[in-house]
Amino acid sequence: MADKKSDLLQGTLDMLILKTVALGPIHGYGISLRIQQISEEVLQVQQGSLYPALHRLEHRGWLTSQWGESDNGRMAKFYQLTPLGETQLKAESENWTRLSNAVSLIMALEGGSK
Amino acid sequence: MADKKSDLLQGTLDMLILKTVALGPIHGYGISLRIQQISEEVLQVQQGSLYPALHRLEHRGWLTSQWGESDNGRMAKFYQLTPLGETQLKAESENWTRLSNAVSLIMALEGGSK
DNA sequence: TACATATAAATAGCGGGACGATGTGTAGAT
DNA sequence: ATCTACACATCGTCCCGCTATTTATATGTA
Numbered sequence: 470m471a472d473k474k475s476d477l478l479q480g481t482l483d484m485l486i487l488k489t490v491a492l493g494p495i496h497g498y499g500i501s502l503r504i505q506q507i508s509e510e511v512l513q514v515q516q517g518s519l520y521p522a523l524h525r526l527e528h529r530g531w532l533t534s535q536w537g538e539s540d541n542g543r544m545a546k547f548y549q550l551t552p553l554g555e556t557q558l559k560a561e562s563e564n565w566t567r568l569s570n571a572v573s574l575i576m577a578l579e580g581g582s583k
Numbered sequence: 584m585a586d587k588k589s590d591l592l593q594g595t596l597d598m599l600i601l602k603t604v605a606l607g608p609i610h611g612y613g614i615s616l617r618i619q620q621i622s623e624e625v626l627q628v629q630q631g632s633l634y635p636a637l638h639r640l641e642h643r644g645w646l647t648s649q650w651g652e653s654d655n656g657r658m659a660k661f662y663q664l665t666p667l668g669e670t671q672l673k674a675e676s677e678n679w680t681r682l683s684n685a686v687s688l689i690m691a692l693e694g695g696s697k
Numbered sequence: 698t699a700c701a702t703a704t705a706a707a708t709a710g711c712g713g714g715a716c717g718a719t720g721t722g723t724a725g726a727t
Numbered sequence: 728a729t730c731t732a733c734a735c736a737t738c739g740t741c742c743c744g745c746t747a748t749t750t751a752t753a754t755g756t757a
Contacts, residue, residue, distance in 0.1 A: 471670055476745090478686060479593035480742095480744095481686055484690075497705075505736085506690070508686075512689070515744075517709095517745055517746065520705095521743080521744085525639035536630065539704080543705065545704085545706085546706075569686075572683075574622050578606060578621070593715070594713095596714080596715075631718080632714080634737080635737080642736065657724075658723095658734080677735095677746095700755085701750085703752100704753075706749100706750085709748085710747090711746085712744095713742105713743095713745105716742100717740090721734100724733080726729100726730085727733080
């Protein structure tokens with residue numbers, strides 16, 4: 470209610486996933502752990518956000534998947550980036566830089582109160 | 584379709600409005616112009632996003648408004664920040680810094696494609 | 698043995714919010 | 728007379744992240 474801080478910046482999840490997968494094939498659960506670790510526990514990807522997002526990205530042709538075995542011998546679905554996905558990642562990355570810089574321009578202005 | 588780049592980073596609109604109003608009383612239409620100008624035409628606030636957001640913020644007690652006369656002698660609703668709004672702006676601003684830095688951590692990683 | 702925790706995937710339902718489309722009205726410029 | 732800019736507003740849609748829940752296996756521990 471009122472202020473409900475999200476664990477993510479809305480709209481960045483797809484990009485974060487693509488970027489993480491771009492580092493090398495990895496399964497879904499691993500993606501969420503990696504994002505959390507690299508962001509120093511700031512970003513947290515809920516499973517209810519993660520899996521729908523993965524299906525979305527696969528459905529759009531940015532990712533492909535195949536079942537394999539994880540480190541501890543469990544079945545897991547491994548994702549990897551398609552060429553299309555690479556293009557998309559680049560586009561989203563540039564868009565992020567553009568927009569976040571623009572936001573910073575506003576937020577850096579002097580004059581809080583009065 | 585497929586890629587539909589937004590004019591904003593989702594979730595930042597409230598903060599941008601609060602920040603813009605914090606610079607001094609200003610009317611709605613003026614807010615959208617200011618954000619556009621300061622961001623060097625990168626950020627564009629659609630009217631269909633702007634006015635609902637203003638009402639939302641006012642309803643939450645972060646802004647107050649009163650009718651007045653704009654520069655060119657037209658009627659316009661001028662908004663100003665409440666103390667509560669100031670607190671909120673500060674909170675959202677800090678959250679933005681925290682999250683956007685975290686996103687940058689991920690995006691700055693080496694290794695795009697193998 | 699039983700239980701808890703971590704790993705791993707998935708879906709359903711909800712709610713917020715940004716957008717496009719549309720509507721109203723005035724003032725100034727061509 | 729018409730077009731553009733100014734100024735406010737609402738409606739419907741769609742996207743997407745969250746909570747909650749389910750299913751299942753492996754490891755560790757009491």
